[in-house]
Amino acid sequence: xxxxxxxxxxxxxxxxxxxxxxxxxxxxxxxxxxxxxxxxxxxxxxxxxxxxxxxxxxxxxxxxxxxxxxxxxxxxxxxxxxxxxxxxxxxxxxxxxxxxxxxxxxxxxxxxxxxxxxxxxxxxxxxxxxxxxxxxxxxxxxxxxxxxxxxxxxxxxxxxxxxxxxxxxxxxxxxxxxxxxxxxxxxxxxxxxxxxxxxxxxxxxxxxxxxxxxxxxxxxxxxxxxxxxxxxxxxxxxxxxxxxxxxxxxxxxxxxxxxxxxxxxxxxxxxxxxxxxxxxxxxxxxxxxxxxxxxxxxxxxxxxxxxxxxxxxxxxxxxxxxxxxxxxxxxxxxxxxxxxxxxxxxxxxxxxxxxxxxxxxxxxxxxxxxxxxxxxxxxxxxxxxxxxxxxxxxxxxxxxxxxxxxxxxxxxxxxxxxxxxxxxxxxxxxxxxxxxxxxxxxxxx
Amino acid sequence: xxxxxxxxxxxxxxxxxxxxxxxxxxxxxxxxxxxxxxxxxxxxxxxxxxxxxxxxxxxxxxxxxxxxxxxxxxxxxxxxxxxxxxxxxxxxxxxxxxxxxxxxxxxxxxxxxxxxxxxxxxxxxxxxxxxxxxxxxxxxxxxxxxxxxxxxxxxxxxxxxxxxxxxxxxxxxxxxxxxxxxxxxxxxxxxxxxxxxxxxxxxxxxxxxxxxxxxxxxxxxxxxxxxxxxxxxxxxxxxxxxxxxxxxxxxxxxxxxxxxxxxxxxxxxxxxxxxxxxxxxxxxxxxxxxxxxxxxxxxxxxxxxxxxxxxxxxxxxxxxxxxxxxxxxxxxxxxxxxxxxxxxxxxxxxxxxxxxxxxxxxxxxxxxxxxxxxxxxxxxxxxxxxxxxxxxxxxxxxxxxxxxxxxxxxxxxxxxxxxxxxxxxxxxxxxxxxxxxxxxxxxxx
Numbered sequence: 001x002x003x004x005x006x007x008x009x010x011x012x013x014x015x016x017x018x019x020x021x022x023x024x025x026x027x028x029x030x031x032x033x034x035x036x037x038x039x040x041x042x043x044x045x046x047x048x049x050x051x052x053x054x055x056x057x058x059x060x061x062x063x064x065x066x067x068x069x070x071x072x073x074x075x076x077x078x079x080x081x082x083x084x085x086x087x088x089x090x091x092x093x094x095x096x097x098x099x100x101x102x103x104x105x106x107x108x109x110x111x112x113x114x115x116x117x118x119x120x121x122x123x124x125x126x127x128x129x130x131x132x133x134x135x136x137x138x139x140x141x142x143x144x145x146x147x148x149x150x151x152x153x154x155x156x157x158x159x160x161x162x163x164x165x166x167x168x169x170x171x172x173x174x175x176x177x178x179x180x181x182x183x184x185x186x187x188x189x190x191x192x193x194x195x196x197x198x199x200x201x202x203x204x205x206x207x208x209x210x211x212x213x214x215x216x217x218x219x220x221x222x223x224x225x226x227x228x229x230x231x232x233x234x235x236x237x238x239x240x241x242x243x244x245x246x247x248x249x250x251x252x253x254x255x256x257x258x259x260x261x262x263x264x265x266x267x268x269x270x271x272x273x274x275x276x277x278x279x280x281x282x283x284x285x286x287x288x289x290x291x292x293x294x295x296x297x298x299x300x301x302x303x304x305x306x307x308x309x310x311x312x313x314x315x316x317x318x319x320x321x322x323x324x325x326x327x328x329x330x331x332x333x334x335x336x337x338x339x340x341x342x343x344x345x346x347x348x349x350x351x352x353x354x355x356x357x358x359x360x361x362x363x364x365x366x367x368x369x370x371x372x373x374x375x376x377x378x379x380x381x382x383x384x385x386x387x388x389x390x391x392x393x394x395x396x397x398x399x400x401x402x403x404x405x406x407x408x409x410x411x412x413x414x415x416x417x418x419x420x421x422x423x424x425x426x427x428x429x430x431x432x433x434x435x436x437x438x439x440x441x442x443x444x445x
Numbered sequence: 446x447x448x449x450x451x452x453x454x455x456x457x458x459x460x461x462x463x464x465x466x467x468x469x470x471x472x473x474x475x476x477x478x479x480x481x482x483x484x485x486x487x488x489x490x491x492x493x494x495x496x497x498x499x500x501x502x503x504x505x506x507x508x509x510x511x512x513x514x515x516x517x518x519x520x521x522x523x524x525x526x527x528x529x530x531x532x533x534x535x536x537x538x539x540x541x542x543x544x545x546x547x548x549x550x551x552x553x554x555x556x557x558x559x560x561x562x563x564x565x566x567x568x569x570x571x572x573x574x575x576x577x578x579x580x581x582x583x584x585x586x587x588x589x590x591x592x593x594x595x596x597x598x599x600x601x602x603x604x605x606x607x608x609x610x611x612x613x614x615x616x617x618x619x620x621x622x623x624x625x626x627x628x629x630x631x632x633x634x635x636x637x638x639x640x641x642x643x644x645x646x647x648x649x650x651x652x653x654x655x656x657x658x659x660x661x662x663x664x665x666x667x668x669x670x671x672x673x674x675x676x677x678x679x680x681x682x683x684x685x686x687x688x689x690x691x692x693x694x695x696x697x698x699x700x701x702x703x704x705x706x707x708x709x710x711x712x713x714x715x716x717x718x719x720x721x722x723x724x725x726x727x728x729x730x731x732x733x734x735x736x737x738x739x740x741x742x743x744x745x746x747x748x749x750x751x752x753x754x755x756x757x758x759x760x761x762x763x764x765x766x767x768x769x770x771x772x773x774x775x776x777x778x779x780x781x782x783x784x785x786x787x788x789x790x791x792x793x794x795x796x797x798x799x800x801x802x803x804x805x806x807x808x809x810x811x812x813x814x815x816x817x818x819x820x821x822x823x824x825x826x827x828x829x830x831x832x833x834x835x836x837x838x839x840x841x842x843x844x845x846x847x848x849x850x851x852x853x854x855x856x857x858x859x860x861x862x863x864x865x866x867x868x869x870x871x872x873x874x875x876x877x878x879x880x881x882x883x884x885x886x887x888x889x890x
Contacts, residue, residue, distance in 0.1 A: 039867045056501030063865035065638035075640040078594040097875035149523040193510035195520040399855040399863055410844040420508035422484045430542035
């Protein structure tokens with residue numbers, strides 16, 4: 001890339017942190033290179049709506065090039081970053097065809113996010129995937145919608161019940177939102193679509209090792225959310241941990257220490273996240289320490305110790321134990337960009353980063369949400385309106401905003417969803433579940 | 446399935462033929478079972494718009510259950526039909542998890558469609574996929590949009606040129622529409638998104654062994670379409686056949702017999718189709734003869750010889766050499782449904798099937814189409830308006846209609862597309878292209 005001698009800023013990751021940093025550098029005299037292993041930004045707060053058939057992938061995943069097309073000083077590279085040479089100031093990466101790539105920088109911003117962790121039980125991953133990428137969402141959509149298809153063809157009541165049992169591990173916002181939408185699918189959307197199976201009989205179980213759902217919310221809203229979920233028929237099991245997860249189901253450890261097996265064809269993991277592996281690479285390269293979740297303990301100005309030109313922002317850093325939410329990443333992206341620009345302008349370094357907490361919110365099914373923001377604590381339908389307004393505001397692109405609102409209205413008014421695709425290749429994962437009897441005259445009376 | 450003694454109609458395939466047959470039986474005293482290996486209908490005429498990032502998958506692929514939810518006498522099974530026992534009147538199938546399924550019928554309607562054929566060169570399939578399923582469209586979208594990404598990172602002019610060369614084999618409607626959209630992407634949508642590569646330099650080559658594009662259209666419209674394509678910078682090579690296709694490019698046999706290699710990372714196959722393999726199974730089971738394209742030569746009432754209760758409709762049958770278009774399948778679906786209903790009512794058998802030709806049309810880029818319908822022969826912008834109106838009319842579901850129109854307006858006004866996702870798993874296919882030099886300081890000035 002010809003930079004004409006301009007200061008080269010390399011940004012790793014096109015999520016909230018990386019994208020907001022790139023945009024905040026639009027008017028700086030720098031050459032920005034944004035590297036991501038995928039070609040799109042991802043609006044993760046709505047990922048669960050792709051996983052449950054409400055939104056299409058494009059609504060929450062605009063092409064990074066399209067988003068940055070108006071910014072003359074920014075370019076995008078589709079490559080997976082593999083390591084850092086902080087002394088030599090360059091980043092190593094692999095292109096999609098396997099070729100190696102080395103990108104030199106003057107300033108570096110790493111915003112690689114988090115990845116699900118299974119607390120030492122990586123073998124659970126295959127049976128209980130997390131929800132962090134578009135591929136995860138597509139997989140989960142096929143798995144959830146496919147489970148009802150399989151239930152329709154089940155040969156025994158036990159088999160049918162297992163297909164109609166969904167266990168969500170982890171009652172933070174992602175787990176609660178996913179739970180609410182699965183319950184809505186089963187009881188509000190699908191009942192008229194199936195003949196042999198009563199989808200209203202679906203069992204949706206939300207488990208969490210802690211004492212309540214949405215632990216980061218105020219007590220009143222926690223109770224409100226739990227009541228809303230129970231209104232959708234969700235079984236809430238707090239103080240309950242995953243003891244073992246297999247494709248045939250999950251073993252729960254109850255508060256009294258007893259182990260209980262739940263036969264469930266679908267188990268979703270929303271329990272634990274840790275910093276992306278690139279955090280380890282940065283820690284090793286710079287001697288930065290990390291916290292329990294592998295997050296980098298950066299300096300108050302978000303740089304790595306001894307490397308004032310290298311920033312780590314967003315979910316992958318653990319400064320002040322800030323929450324892993326979009327707002328932190330956005331504000332840190334803007335902060336890092338500002339710090340680089342003011343350094344180039346020869347100005348004083350900015351004061352340490354301070355997070356401005358705008359609050360938190362989560363949906364509980366399509367017509368309810370709990371909102372703790374702007375000094376307000378709201379639940380129910382009013383909460384869901386506020387939730388919808390704020391989420392649409394932060395979506396990237398007017399086209400996506402308009403179409404997202406239309407899809408929400410569509411699902412509320414028609415009780416249908418427009419993205420109900422089951423990937424047929426997904427069937428391979430069902431084959432492994434095996435243990436079914438041989439052929440029968442299933443189509444006959 | 447409990448049919449309460451009602452006449453059991455099994456329909457194989459949820460495309461235009463199968464879906465229209467199922468719907469036409471809504472008021473008949475029958476139990477309809479629609480079996481498809483995927484859970485959605487597919488509006489194939491707009492598949493090329495999914496392959497080029499305009500529409501999301503859901504817009505053209507509504508869930509079959511959702512479409513038929515209002516129809517009390519119809520149920521849907523997600524299974525792949527593997528064979529027919531015409532004497533015993535049952536269908537064998539495999540469920541997604543690999544279990545066998547046997548479905549008995551009193552009347553059978555098979556509408557399994559067509560599949561790309563490579564005229565004895567099946568080894569071309571990997572390098573030049575066809576465009577017939579949603580998976581094909583998703584693959585092609587990743588391949589086309591990914592090619593521009595790879596061009597941006599290319600190390601040599603030759604490599605870059607190969608990534609920026611797109612060859613489409615076959616100049617029927619699918620080939621022409623795909624060609625027009627790839628050219629539009631390269632010259633109308635993407636130029637501002639790339640910095641190192643001039644996407645306007647993209648070479649788009651449309652080849653056909655015959656003497657002209659769109660051979661089924663009147664001469665005037667053929668010339669109009671060719672002129673429109675050339676206006677988008679498309680190279681039209683008629684009288685030219687594919688001699689060999691490999692991942693590194695295509696060998697063309699020119700009209701003078703000379704062989705010319707075109708280095709192209711993307712080759713799309715829109716040249717040949719033949720009846721789905723189930724046509725062979727039906728032919729073998731019933732002794733029905735087939736035509737050159739493997740299509741069943743059914744009787745004038747669309748039944749198989751000797752089996753008045755078994756119909757084969759749509760693309761997979763070759764009666765009167767009817768074209769493989771949606772209108773034929775729709776009309777035959779309704780015809781077969783009517784024949785079954787009147788037989789049950791003890792009425793006289795209906796007169797032989799007669800196709801009512803409503804005409805044909807194809808887009809040539811986003812603002813032009815050629816239309817030969819209702820006695821009109823129109824090209825250009827007016828043609829594209831007529832094309833758009835008719836296609837939206839036949840889309841399934843109001844939500845999909847509204848959102849499709851919005852997406853078309855969006856792409857025309859913003860010169861962007863909303864579904865520009867490249868599947869990262871797709872990168873595996875690029876690895877095989879290999880033959881690139883080692884790492885360089887690609888990111889440096």
